[in-house]
Amino acid sequence: MVRSIRRARMVKIRFPLLMIAPTLVIIAFIVIFPLLFSLYASFTPYYLLQPSTLFELVGLRNYKNLFTDVYFWQAFGRTILFLAVVVNVELFVGLGIALIIQKIVKGSRIIRTVVMIPMMFAPVLVGFQFKYLLNDNIGLVNNFLQLFGVMKVIPWLIDKRLALMSIMAAEIWTSTPLMAIILLAGLLSLPNDPFEAARVDGATNFQMFRYITWPLLSPFVYIALAIRSLDVARAYDIVRIMTGGGPARRTELLWTYIYRRGIVDARFGIASAMSYIAIIISIFFTYFFFRQLIRSRVVQ
């Protein structure tokens, strides 16, 4: 009797672990092992063309060198600028879209479907699409401007300032729907009572939004911001196809720079150090966002 209970308990523990085992094996193989390898490589001057460099340990030299690497800090700062602009515009526009969709009764289904389409685009595809639209010679945008007599050809992707803005536009176009949908889900889940009470008390639409909708929506805003920030921080595909980091590194973001150092220049050691810094920062922010999220839930 006792033995059979013990055996049943053993089975009980073993069964779930058996079910999770394949997941753990594949994550160990594809995520953990490579990360450990690049952690090790970040302490070596590993140069892909000289494999023996993998076995020279140089301690923290790669990390120290990064502190004086102007390009790294430029890419870093640009990534933060990119993130700040993109995420804030997305929040603003996304909230607008969510509020509009919530109000519309007729045809809401088709509208929702259309709004979701950009979300499904591959980032490479979004990049290509905007590269085509913004092409200085044959792009739709310049052709359109010419209709209105703007005869100057605007080099959207070649001008050092416009290029980053063009990439931002592409990123915003593709990801605002996700923002809108999370916020819409939030709006739809809000309780009705506070709104009715406020209406009875004669609150204006703006007051209702400011004092009821916005505070109640804040957990969803946090989720949306968290998901998007972590996503934008690793922007790579779009930049790669639109400008490749050019002109003259003016659109180089963190991960395009890491790619350039690691693959193009074959400086694997230093690229590993950079990617470690980037990963640690992003894990820190993941943690920070989720702590905020939990706090905002508790307050409610």
Place this chain on the structure above:
Amino acid sequence: MKQKTVKKVKKILLYVLTIMLLFVIILPALWIVVSSLRPRKDILAKPAVWVPRDLSFTSYRMLFSGRRHGEMSVPVREYFRNSIIISVSSTIIAVGIGMFGGYAFSRFKFRGKNTLFLFIMLSRTIPGIALSLPLLIFYSYTKLIDTKIGIIIVYVALNVPFAIWLTDGFFREIPGELSESAQIDGCSRWKAFWKIDFPLAGPGIGASGIFAFLIAWNEFAIANVLTRTLRSKTMPVGLFDFVFEFVMDWRGMCALAVIMLIPAVIITFIIQKNLVKGLTFGALKG
């Protein structure tokens, strides 16, 4: 009376705004589709030709003809085949593995469960590029470089966490008593899973499959590093073949883009009804 007109104006304004919005959202995609059908000289025309004319499927036919001549030298047929094989098989494997994981997390209590769950989810926050660099070295030593199986393994690892997250939520919704009573009636645990829980969690499993497929279908950063030739190159990587040629073949690129888009658009239509619900559900679970 006056209030009524104000309300009506407001309503019309709302719809005008919506239509403008939809236009901005849809226009870029629509322009790609139209461009893929236009004659090449119309795309390059100065001043621009606005009203599309002489539309044809020539560019698609050329993409898939398999002939390599002049500027049309991109072997789209092979890329398409690779994309299909890699996306479909990695999706099936990822959902299979993730489904069991989700079941284990939703039904069993064991030590370190929450930590393990968090660990699996965190593995997904590592950007593809960060993995692709060490994987490149690792793969070139194990001869997995430029093979479909190599890419499939990576995509499975990328998609399993999300599949676990989604199916875990769905299994939670199914009362555990159902399969327990089946087990009392003589079903094995394994059989009870297949007969009871699996069909009931069908929508969740399907949804995780759709997302896994889309991610694999669209992935670029890792495939760009780990694939080299026709053996394993996928369409997103293939799109770059057009970019780096001296003469840009915009029409061909547009056609390839449309081919890449089709599954995404179909999927959008399939899931749009459930997506809002699914996302709230996921979001609230945090």
